[in-house]
Amino acid sequence: MHYHYLDTPVTILPHQLQGFFIGWSQPPTPEKHHEVLRKSDYCILALDENNRVVGFITAITDHVLTAYVNFLEVLPEHQNQGIGVQLVQRLLEKLHGIYAVDIICDPELIPYFESIGFTRAVGVVQRNEKRQAGF
Numbered sequence: 670m671h672y673h674y675l676d677t678p679v680t681i682l683p684h685q686l687q688g689f690f691i692g693w694s695q696p697p698t699p700e701k702h703h704e705v706l707r708k709s710d711y712c713i714l715a716l717d718e719n720n721r722v723v724g725f726i727t728a729i730t731d732h733v734l735t736a737y738v739n740f741l742e743v744l745p746e747h748q749n750q751g752i753g754v755q756l757v758q759r760l761l762e763k764l765h766g767i768y769a770v771d772i773i774c775d776p777e778l779i780p781y782f783e784s785i786g787f788t789r790a791v792g793v794v795q796r797n798e799k800r801q802a803g804f
């Protein structure tokens with residue numbers, strides 16, 4: 670499969686965003702997903718030959734010192750083909766070597782991120798489950 674990448678969601682429509690947020694009890698609708706893409710400071714998308722979005726990364730940043738990767742996901746049937754690494758590398762290029770780039774991830778993904786230049790850290794989070802879908 671050949672993939673292509675976009676660094677803006679402006680040409681994307683919600684119906685191209687299907688199958689994401691796996692494991693979420695109340696996943697956002699494609700419309701809410703689209704809003705996340707539009708409102709993030711950076712958004713890079715991987716699309717297949719049928720123009721279906723198969724992976725995406727978003728980040729928010731102060732454009733001075735820090736950036737936070739709010740989402741990174743590749744659809745299961747397209748995983749392990751280098752799309753995730755491509756999305757992270759393309760985002761890092763956009764961030765121009767900014768001081769801090771932070772990602773919260775599950776423990777089993779730490780070796781994955783270490784292999785592409787990240788360092789293990791400790792964090793705390795707060796989640797309001799009632800607002801998981803964004804409403």
Ligand SMILES: CC(C)(COP(=O)(O)OP(=O)(O)OC[C@H]1O[C@@H](n2cnc3c(N)ncnc32)[C@H](O)[C@@H]1OP(=O)(O)O)[C@@H](O)C(=O)NCCC(=O)NCCS
Nearest residue numbers: 741742743748749750751752753754772773774777778781
């Ligand atoms: C993490 C994720 C984005 C990786 O995307 P991908 O396109 O499959 O990754 P790549 O093809 O670039 O890299 C594949 C490598 O990552 C490793 N990897 C992928 N998912 C993994 C997981 N859940 N646990 C451990 N390793 C994982 C693979 O073993 C593979 O390693 P290898 O190249 O040494 O064989 C994808 O698995 C995903 O969407 N997961 C669910 C959402 C998620 O956890 N996102 C991260 C939140 S920060």
